[in-house]
Amino acid sequence: MGFTNTPTLETERLLLRRFSENDLYALFKIHSDKDVNTYLPWFPLQSIEEASLFLRERYLDTYRQPYGYKYAICLKNDNIPIGYVNIGINEPHDLGYGLLKAFWRNGIVTEAANAVIHQVKKDGIPYITATHDIKNPRSGNVMKRLGMLYQYSYKEQWQPKNILTTFCMYQLNFDGQDKRVYKGYLDQSPNQAGRYLMNVYRACGAPRWMERTKVTF
Numbered sequence: 118m119g120f121t122n123t124p125t126l127e128t129e130r131l132l133l134r135r136f137s138e139n140d141l142y143a144l145f146k147i148h149s150d151k152d153v154n155t156y157l158p159w160f161p162l163q164s165i166e167e168a169s170l171f172l173r174e175r176y177l178d179t180y181r182q183p184y185g186y187k188y189a190i191c192l193k194n195d196n197i198p199i200g201y202v203n204i205g206i207n208e209p210h211d212l213g214y215g216l217l218k219a220f221w222r223n224g225i226v227t228e229a230a231n232a233v234i235h236q237v238k239k240d241g242i243p244y245i246t247a248t249h250d251i252k253n254p255r256s257g258n259v260m261k262r263l264g265m266l267y268q269y270s271y272k273e274q275w276q277p278k279n280i281l282t283t284f285c286m287y288q289l290n291f292d293g294q295d296k297r298v299y300k301g302y303l304d305q306s307p308n309q310a311g312r313y314l315m316n317v318y319r320a321c322g323a324p325r326w327m328e329r330t331k332v333t334f
Contacts, residue, residue, distance in 0.1 A: 121240070122185045126232045132196055133188040133229055136176040140189060141165065143198040144172050152218045156253040158275050182206075186237060190216065190229045202229045204237050204245055209299040212247040214259070227262045234263060234289070244290040246299050251283040260287040268298050271306040 126133040136144060145168035147153060154161045162168050179185050185206055189198035200216035212234075214226050234245065247265060249256035257267075265287035275282045290297055 122180055122182060123187055124236065126188070126236060127193070128228050128232050130193060131225065131229055131232070132191045132193050133202070133232055134191065135180055135187070136172060136189045136198065138172070138177070140198050141168055141172055144168055147198065147200060147215060147217055150217060153215050156250045156256065157215065158278060160278065186233055188229070188233060190225065200226065200229070202226065202233050204233055204242070209246040209301055210237070210242055210244060212245050226259055230259070230263055238291045243292045243294070244288060244297060244299070246286060246288045248284040248286050248302070251285055257285055257287070263289065265289040269303060271302045273302070273306060
């Protein structure tokens with residue numbers, strides 16, 4: 118594996134790079150937006166001071182590690198962050214993203230995530246996963262456009278918001294092990310054995326044949 122830490126990437130419209138101290142106000146704008154943060158586990162940032170701590174802990178400190186994938190999404194014409202895309206270096210190699218509402222429905226997250234996925238695949242990461250709140254199907258549509266496949270649904274008491282949430286889990290394997298499914302979310306989920314999730318399957322966009330599959334979570 119030839120890992121690096123958040124190497125700069127370019128796409129047709131975007132520059133994907135590390136966040137820097139100069140991006141403090143841009144990051145605050147992203148993470149203080151209630152629409153952007155509706156389906157994220159943390160609460161919107163309330164102050165520049167909170168944003169400064171968030172920037173340091175979530176980004177700047179992590180860039181000291183040997184490798185990682187924590188990107189600011191910038192338009193090439195101004196190089197100002199309008200969102201972010203991250204992939205975890207440890208299992209389950211979770212893909213996460215967010216974008217200012219003004220830029221929604223332009224394919225920006227898909228374009229950015231595709232570039233980062235190409236990088237992690239090149240670096241030897243064997244697979245990635247991604248989850249979305251069942252109430253946020255648009256995020257699931259992004260996952261589908263990236264070639265990810267729905268695997269299962271599970272419930273989690275989401276912290277720090279302390280909300281019981283149903284999540285849809287998607288996965289994309291890179292190493293030919295197409296039957297591999299990360300099951301860590303199921304293992305951590307409250308046991309509700311024997312429940313059939315027809316409505317959940319439909320909401321997550323799964324094929325209709327999967328509605329007959331029993332999921333323990």
